[in-house]
Amino acid sequence: MTTDTVISCRNVWKLFGADPAGYLAKKPEGHSYEDIRADGYIAGVKDVSIEVSRGEMLVIMGLSGSGKSTLVRCFSRLHEITGGTIEVEGQDIMSLSEQQLIDLRRNKMGMVFQSFGLLPHRTVLENVAFPLEMRGQDKHTRRERALEVVKLVGLEGREEYFPRELSGGQQQRVGIARSLAIEPDIWFLDEPFSALDPLIRREMQDEFLRLQAMLGKTIVFITHDFDEALRLADRIAIMKDGAVEQCDTPDKIVLNPATEYVRKFTEEIDKARVVHAGVLARDGITGEGTPVDASASIQELAKLLVQDTRAAIPVHRDGKLVGALDREEALNVLVGAE
Amino acid sequence: MASITVDENMQGGVGFSRQRLAGILVFVAVVMTILQYTGLLPSVLHRLPESAIPPFATWLDAMFNFVKDDLGLLALTRFLTEGLQWILDVTANLLFGKRRWPNIGPIPWTAIAAVAGVIGYYLGGWRLALLGAGTFIWTALIGQWKIAMETMSVLVVAAPLAFVIGLGAGILAWKYSAFNRAIKPILSVLQTLPFFTYLLPAVIFFKVGPTAGAVATTIYAIPPMVLMTTLGLQKVSPEVVEAGHMSGCTRWQLLRHVYLPSARTEILVGVNQVIMLCLAMVVLTAFIGMPGLGAKLLAMMGSFKLGRSFEIGVTIVLLAVMLDRLSKAWVVKQPEHFERGTPWWKRHATSLIALGAFVFFCILAQFVEVAAEIGRKQNFSQGKEIDTAIKTFLAFDPVQNTTNAMRYVLNVWILNPFRDFLLSIPTSAFILLVIAFALWLGGKRPAIYAAIFFSLVALSGWWDRSVITLYSVISAVSLALLIGVPIGILAARSDTWSRRVLLACDTAQTFPSFIYLIPAIMLFGITATSVVMSILIFAMVPLTRYTIEGLRTVPVEMTEAADMAGATRMQKLWKVQLPLALPTMAVGFNQAIMFAFFMVIIAAFIGTQDLGQELQRTLAGTDLGKNFVLGLCVALMALTFDLTIMKWASDKKAALGLDD
Numbered sequence: 001m002t003t004d005t006v007i008s009c010r011n012v013w014k015l016f017g018a019d020p021a022g023y024l025a026k027k028p029e030g031h032s033y034e035d036i037r038a039d040g041y042i043a044g045v046k047d048v049s050i051e052v053s054r055g056e057m058l059v060i061m062g063l064s065g066s067g068k069s070t071l072v073r074c075f076s077r078l079h080e081i082t083g084g085t086i087e088v089e090g091q092d093i094m095s096l097s098e099q100q101l102i103d104l105r106r107n108k109m110g111m112v113f114q115s116f117g118l119l120p121h122r123t124v125l126e127n128v129a130f131p132l133e134m135r136g137q138d139k140h141t142r143r144e145r146a147l148e149v150v151k152l153v154g155l156e157g158r159e160e161y162f163p164r165e166l167s168g169g170q171q172q173r174v175g176i177a178r179s180l181a182i183e184p185d186i187w188f189l190d191e192p193f194s195a196l197d198p199l200i201r202r203e204m205q206d207e208f209l210r211l212q213a214m215l216g217k218t219i220v221f222i223t224h225d226f227d228e229a230l231r232l233a234d235r236i237a238i239m240k241d242g243a244v245e246q247c248d249t250p251d252k253i254v255l256n257p258a259t260e261y262v263r264k265f266t267e268e269i270d271k272a273r274v275v276h277a278g279v280l281a282r283d284g285i286t287g288e289g290t291p292v293d294a295s296a297s298i299q300e301l302a303k304l305l306v307q308d309t310r311a312a313i314p315v316h317r318d319g320k321l322v323g324a325l326d327r328e329e330a331l332n333v334l335v336g337a338e
Numbered sequence: 339m340a341s342i343t344v345d346e347n348m349q350g351g352v353g354f355s356r357q358r359l360a361g362i363l364v365f366v367a368v369v370m371t372i373l374q375y376t377g378l379l380p381s382v383l384h385r386l387p388e389s390a391i392p393p394f395a396t397w398l399d400a401m402f403n404f405v406k407d408d409l410g411l412l413a414l415t416r417f418l419t420e421g422l423q424w425i426l427d428v429t430a431n432l433l434f435g436k437r438r439w440p441n442i443g444p445i446p447w448t449a450i451a452a453v454a455g456v457i458g459y460y461l462g463g464w465r466l467a468l469l470g471a472g473t474f475i476w477t478a479l480i481g482q483w484k485i486a487m488e489t490m491s492v493l494v495v496a497a498p499l500a501f502v503i504g505l506g507a508g509i510l511a512w513k514y515s516a517f518n519r520a521i522k523p524i525l526s527v528l529q530t531l532p533f534f535t536y537l538l539p540a541v542i543f544f545k546v547g548p549t550a551g552a553v554a555t556t557i558y559a560i561p562p563m564v565l566m567t568t569l570g571l572q573k574v575s576p577e578v579v580e581a582g583h584m585s586g587c588t589r590w591q592l593l594r595h596v597y598l599p600s601a602r603t604e605i606l607v608g609v610n611q612v613i614m615l616c617l618a619m620v621v622l623t624a625f626i627g628m629p630g631l632g633a634k635l636l637a638m639m640g641s642f643k644l645g646r647s648f649e650i651g652v653t654i655v656l657l658a659v660m661l662d663r664l665s666k667a668w669v670v671k672q673p674e675h676f677e678r679g680t681p682w683w684k685r686h687a688t689s690l691i692a693l694g695a696f697v698f699f700c701i702l703a704q705f706v707e708v709a710a711e712i713g714r715k716q717n718f719s720q721g722k723e724i725d726t727a728i729k730t731f732l733a734f735d736p737v738q739n740t741t742n743a744m745r746y747v748l749n750v751w752i753l754n755p756f757r758d759f760l761l762s763i764p765t766s767a768f769i770l771l772v773i774a775f776a777l778w779l780g781g782k783r784p785a786i787y788a789a790i791f792f793s794l795v796a797l798s799g800w801w802d803r804s805v806i807t808l809y810s811v812i813s814a815v816s817l818a819l820l821i822g823v824p825i826g827i828l829a830a831r832s833d834t835w836s837r838r839v840l841l842a843c844d845t846a847q848t849f850p851s852f853i854y855l856i857p858a859i860m861l862f863g864i865t866a867t868s869v870v871m872s873i874l875i876f877a878m879v880p881l882t883r884y885t886i887e888g889l890r891t892v893p894v895e896m897t898e899a900a901d902m903a904g905a906t907r908m909q910k911l912w913k914v915q916l917p918l919a920l921p922t923m924a925v926g927f928n929q930a931i932m933f934a935f936f937m938v939i940i941a942a943f944i945g946t947q948d949l950g951q952e953l954q955r956t957l958a959g960t961d962l963g964k965n966f967v968l969g970l971c972v973a974l975m976a977l978t979f980d981l982t983i984m985k986w987a988s989d990k991k992a993a994l995g996l997d998d
Contacts, residue, residue: 106586117581131585
């Protein structure tokens with residue numbers, strides 16, 4: 001494990017049923033989700049191993065019931081796992097005492113919920129200050145900090161409102177502000193924008209990207225919306241029936257789906273928007289002429305690709321040549337040919 | 339779920355359906371009854387011989403004495419009495435000037451009325467302000483301030499006590515399922531136990547007077563608070579709880595800052611029920627000599643002073659409606675924000691105005707005597723005049739003829755023959771009939787309970803009186819069905835009328851049960867008809883209410899589908915609406931029966947020959963054992979109906995795919 005790994009989980013199982021630990025001891029590794037179900041257990045999380053690095057945004061993607069929410073709740077020990085280990089910054093969280101766990105959450109973790117999870121009897125400011133109050137900060141400091149975060153999420157002037165007096169988007173801003181109040185290192189977001197209208201969702205995603213550019217947190221983001229995942233993620237983990245089908249960068253998932261299930265997801269996607277020049281760049285070949293930027297998407301390069309006549313176009317990242325892309329291959333991505 | 343599978347097993351396993359089994363039981367019962375009429379039935383099967391009846395009362399007495407003296411419970415309760423007595427003395431001093439510490443009362447009536455007005459305004463605008471202040475102004479002007487405050491002084495102690503205990507028990511029941519399982523049956527017995535059964539132990543353990551009254555009232559009001567607390571805590575959204583966890587709450591912080599505030603609505607509904615039950619009970623503590631509105635009403639009705647009874651009735655009703663409306667307004671009142679920079683006095687305007695009005699009237703009362711107290715000769719009571727008016731009205735020939743005719747028809751043609759018929763059924767056959775009823779409606783489990791419960795009633799040695807109690811309940815509820823259900827069906831046809839009738843029912847349900855005796859006694863005097871009449875009115879309220887609710891909540895698509903299928907109004911009612919409304923109506927029917935069991939015991943005061951009469955008699959002595967045996971007879975009969983009907987309603991609801 002490198003020092004940069006923040007969350008590391010190995011062979012994590014979360015079973016629901018009468019005697020999950022006893023059942024797991026019988027080694028159901030080979031069993032499929034249906035087999036386990038026939039035995040009277042539900043596999044919320046099935047043998048998942050995954051790592052999250054510092055400053056990375058991992059998006060966990062899956063349909064409802066795929067276990068993505070369960071998995072993220074295992075990371076923060078809102079669920080007790082049945083088997084495997086989860087380490088947060090090198091510490092096995094299952095071995096923490098109740099007080100240690102509370103301290104971990106009070107100082108390191110923040111979480112945003114799908115239906116906001118706001119306390120109805122508290123004002124915006126009191127909701128945001130809630131985690132600070134729980135850790136015993138004095139009234140003055142927590143008020144100051146809460147005002148700061150409220151301003152950060154653009155709710156200035158609404159500090160004294162109660163949640164029910166706000167729109168859905170505004171309520172989720174409160175949820176985000178609350179999760180940021182303690183300046184967490186790790187930020188969990190459980191389908192934060194699913195309950196919002198499409199237009200507001202888009203706006204909140206922009207807002208979220210703006211915040212992340214500023215704060216640079218380690219993020220685990222849950223969504224069932226593949227477009228959202230592609231838009232935000234450094235890496236995407238696609239889950240089905242409690243297991244991770246594939247975990248990779250958006251480009252690689254789109255270009256090389258690991259399973260049939262993942263391929264079906266990527267089918268409808270406009271690959272040209274997702275795939276970047278850097279991914280297509282090959283070491284072996286060297287192109288000539290003006291290079292293109294590695295972080296440009298194929299769609300952005302469309303005009304150039306169509307009009308250019310070179311077979312290989314050099315690609316550079318931060319002014320350094322990293323290889324060249326095969327124009328034919330790039331054009332295939334652009335027109336959606338397999 | 340478990341009970342449903344039991345039913346299926348039974349149906350498959352025994353070989354015939356429960357309907358057929360119920361039919362067989364009815365047949366056996368009929369044969370036994372016929373045998374009895376022809377004198378062929380062995381007398382053991384008709385009535386249990388005295389010698390076969392176990393001395394439950396003596397056993398219970400021995401047990402009570404053991405707990406009371408040997409385990410030292412009496413010492414403990416007498417110790418608690420001291421503390422309770424002290425608190426009650428304080429409220430008594432403040433509200434009606436009893437000469438005890440702190441010796442500053444009584445608070446002037448104008449001050450209390452003003453504060454009630456401000457609170458009413460804060461919770462619900464001018465209408466509630468008028469109701470709050472108006473109730474107290476009426477009470478003072480009509481000359482009932484002192485007795486009303488005697489009642490209130492117990493209420494303001496009992497209600498918070500019941501709230502705290504209920505909340506605590508509710509939290510425990512939610513946290514520890516074992517505790518929940520343990521108290522569930524105790525709560526349901528407590529809710530069906532007749533109130534006389536609360537009174538005697540209260541007197542024995544907590545001395546006659548306000549202390550016993552407060553204890554009985556408190557215990558009576560606890561069960562709904564427990565249930566509402568548990569319900570509210572279970573309903574808190576899991577995400578809010580997780581948000582609490584992620585904010586780093588300790589267990590205590592989670593309960594205090596997340597669970598309890600989020601369950602606010604249910605807890606406040608519980609508070610509303612606590613207040614209403616406390617008021618209903620505190621009026622009834624008149625039977626153990628608690629002074630106040632109830633005692634006065636009891637005395638006035640006893641001596642047939644209808645005018646004063648009426649006035650006291652109005653006071654009690656006003657108090658009930660006020661407390662109900664104010665506490666309900668509190669339930670729906672949501673916090674509203676103040677703009678930033680609102681000055682301190684503006685944020686607390688309501689409290690400041692209330693305080694200001696209170697102080698102003700307290701000072702005013704020092705100088706203007708009427709503001710402090712309305713004297714004996716100054717009140718506006720029209721007791722005598724109303725009395726004369728009512729009695730003149732009743733003496734009119736057409737009125738008298740009508741009431742007499744109704745009384746005659748009811749008594750001679752319906753009630754007495756029905757009672758004699760029920761009494762003529764052999765005990766064993768009667769029990770079989772009840773089992774058949776429970777089996778047919780509820781299935782195996784209610785049938786087993788019915789068998790056990792009614793056998794216990796038979797063994798108690800109070801069979802005849804139990805049957806008479808049951809007869810009053812059945813006949814009154816049947817009559818209430820004939821009147822209440824059609825009213826409900828008619829009202830449900832239009833939105834306006836549904837709303838009006840529901841409002842009337844809601845208001846009527848807040849009245850303490852004692853009130854229902856007043857119109858019955860006015861019309862029919864102190865007779866057996868009055869008993870049935872008062873139960874009838876009391877039981878009609880839930881029947882009408884749930885009929886409307888059942889019919890109104892039939893999904894619109896279904897009535898629309900019926901309309902499109904070309905159903906006439908009648909066809910729609912009989913084929914679509916009523917079948918779908920039936921489970922909800924059954925809940926109303928069940929409540930009507932529970933209310934009837936409650937009322938029939940109170941009506942003992944008019945003079946009945948049932949369990950209530952005996953129960954009331956035990957209050958004079960220290961016969962705890964007998965008191966409990968009688969009380970349990972009532973509770974066991976009521977529980978049999980409760981279990982059976984509610985089981986049927988929930989089965990039916992599940993079968994129709996309607997959820998609660």
